[in-house]
Amino acid sequence: MDKRTIAVSLVMGISLLWFDASDAKTPQQTDDQIRQRIIDDSVASYPGVCACPFNSARNGSSCGRRSAWSKQGGYAPVCYKKEISKQQVEEWRNDHQA
Template sequence: MKKYLILIALIIAVPIDAKQNTQSTAQIKQKIIQQSIAAYPGNCACPYQAASNGSRCGKRSAYSRKGGYAPICYAEDVTPEMIRQYKARYGGS
């Protein structure tokens, strides 16, 4: 009986740990994106941001232009190496 309870506890705990790990990675990706946007000197780092006149930046954004600044705007742009460096620098939080 004890074995079954332990097995059930492990089955329940594993998906919870995986979900927490995914959320942690997603949060780190968001922080990396926020830091990248904050480091850009203008107000059109990413296509989804608003220009000073209130219009969407779109293709005028630094992200959409070749050369110069290359801000990180989307979670897909964040590499595993960036996450590793972030965790090393900030302790994973």
């Protein structure tokens, strides 16, 4: 074999290894990580800045009782991990499998 054939073979072999590694499943997210993703998605989908009590209003003050989460009716964003059931975590996991 000449040097060029060896180089091409080497590049092809490395490429195959790289593609096999990229096909490997990513580690499963923990329930806690999924709960945080659900919260992040919920807050991001809220049209204003005060989805949750811990968010900051435009003037920099804490949203507190002005938040959508604190008010009855209307939007009901998910703000805390304790609000998310094991079943909701499993549903999220099933809906977001690669």
